[in-house]
Amino acid sequence: QELLQESGPGLVKPSQTLSLTCTVSGDSISSGSYHWSWIRQPAGKSLEWIGRIYTSGNAKYNPSLQSRVTISVDTSKNQFSLKLDSVTAADSAVYFCAADRLKLGLDFWGQGALVTVSS
Amino acid sequence: QSVLTQPPSASGTPGQRVTISCSGGGSNIGSNIVNWYQQFPGTAPRILIYSSHQRPSGVPDRFSASKSGTSASLAISGLQSEDEADYYCAAWDDSLNGPVFGGGTKLTVL
Numbered sequence: 644q645e646l647l648q649e650s651g652p653g654l655v656k657p658s659q660t661l662s663l664t665c666t667v668s669g670d671s672i673s674s675g676s677y678h679w680s681w682i683r684q685p686a687g688k689s690l691e692w693i694g695r696i697y698t699s700g701n702a703k704y705n706p707s708l709q710s711r712v713t714i715s716v717d718t719s720k721n722q723f724s725l726k727l728d729s730v731t732a733a734d735s736a737v738y739f740c741a742a743d744r745l746k747l748g749l750d751f752w753g754q755g756a757l758v759t760v761s762s
Numbered sequence: 763q764s765v766l767t768q769p770p771s772a773s774g775t776p777g778q779r780v781t782i783s784c785s786g787g788g789s790n791i792g793s794n795i796v797n798w799y800q801q802f803p804g805t806a807p808r809i810l811i812y813s814s815h816q817r818p819s820g821v822p823d824r825f826s827a828s829k830s831g832t833s834a835s836l837a838i839s840g841l842q843s844e845d846e847a848d849y850y851c852a853a854w855d856d857s858l859n860g861p862v863f864g865g866g867t868k869l870t871v872l
Contacts, residue, residue, distance in 0.1 A: 689850065689865045690807065690850060692860045692862070692863070695860065703859055705860060739806055745854070747795070747812050748799075748861070749797075749852075753806060754806055
């Protein structure tokens with residue numbers, strides 16, 4: 644069973660870059676069992692898929708965020724990361740990382756990291 | 763505004779059967795499988811149903827789901843107090859090349 648854990652600053656200033664890392668344990672991130680996604684959930688609201696990095700190293704992003712988001716992987720640390728540029732208060736949310744089986748769904752989730760955008 | 767439409771709330775008494783609906787369109791539910799997630803307050807979602815009607819190991823068979831056309835539904839039979847949670851439907855969207863989610867349904871066990 645995959646275990647995922649998000650880490651990163653909980654407070655980011657407007658216009659700056661939000662950076663989060665997801666550490667995967669229980670399996671090698673490059674095993675091919677899963678791809679790896681980021682999802683966010685503003686307080687009291689639903690879920691929004693941010694993007695995914697495939698085991699090939701290629702990434703796919705939600706078009707609504709594509710101009711500001713980068714997802715990368717560090718196989719040596721069994722981690723993948725999220726960077727979201729030029730953040731505003733609308734980017735305040737709980738950010739989850741997840742093991743992604745594409746159409747079959749998001750099997751395992753991290754506990755979530757609350758990120759607040761405020762000066 | 764979520765891409766998939768769910769009722770914001772549902773309720774039932776212990777032992778009852780409750781259903782939660784989910785409506786979408788041709789690029790998501792209409793042409794792909796549906797997954798359902800359960801989320802308790804302050805925790806991460808967990809996958810409850812995948813491939814429209816399959817249950818991961820550990821999910822009780824009280825939970826079942828179906829899909830027809832551009833709609834899907836989750837049914838919970840023998841409702842228990844521990845089922846009180848938020849439930850989200852999700853489906854792959856061919857335009858997005860990723861999942862779209864419903865707005866979530868808050869289930870209350872009376």
